[in-house]
Amino acid sequence: MVKKKKYSLVIDEANDFDIIGVCTHHSDYRLVWGVNEVVGLKLLKSEENYVVSNKKGETISSHSMYEFEDEENRLEYYLIKNKHNGKFLIKERPTIDYFLFLNNNQSIDTFNLMKQLKEVSSVLGVYPFEAEELPSVENIEFY
Numbered sequence: 001m002v003k004k005k006k007y008s009l010v011i012d013e014a015n016d017f018d019i020i021g022v023c024t025h026h027s028d029y030r031l032v033w034g035v036n037e038v039v040g041l042k043l044l045k046s047e048e049n050y051v052v053s054n055k056k057g058e059t060i061s062s063h064s065m066y067e068f069e070d071e072e073n074r075l076e077y078y079l080i081k082n083k084h085n086g087k088f089l090i091k092e093r094p095t096i097d098y099f100l101f102l103n104n105n106q107s108i109d110t111f112n113l114m115k116q117l118k119e120v121s122s123v124l125g126v127y128p129f130e131a132e133e134l135p136s137v138e139n140i141e142f143y
Contacts, residue, residue, distance in 0.1 A: 082099055
């Protein structure tokens with residue numbers, strides 16, 4: 001009698017985005033203008049803020065958000081302010097002013113993008129982050 005093989009499917013619930021932290025002393029619109037000019041993105045202010053909710057669906061905080069859909073590379077950029085009214089999007093990194101998320105990134109070299117971001121005059125610092133090192137990231141979802 002032939003033994004049947006059993007296979008297990010393991011679904012990794014990894015976040016499907018890259019995270020870049022941006023530090024600046026300038027306002028969001030000034031930062032976005034510089035990023036659009038130097039990097040060549042077309043970030044636009046979202047009609048609604050990014051809302052962080054708890055498991056009950058109650059709003060914890062709301063953050064200014066800019067977005068750009070790169071159809072050529074099939075990816076979405078989201079620039080979200082980290083701190084608003086004393087509440088953080090990612091509380092483990094309170095010194096970061098903005099987070100740039102690259103959702104569904106399969107084609108953009110994040111280190112090259114970081115080099116370009118450092119050339120923006122209003123940017124003081126740029127830092128890569130892994131979602132696994134930031135527990136707050138589990139609450140972040142892009143649809």
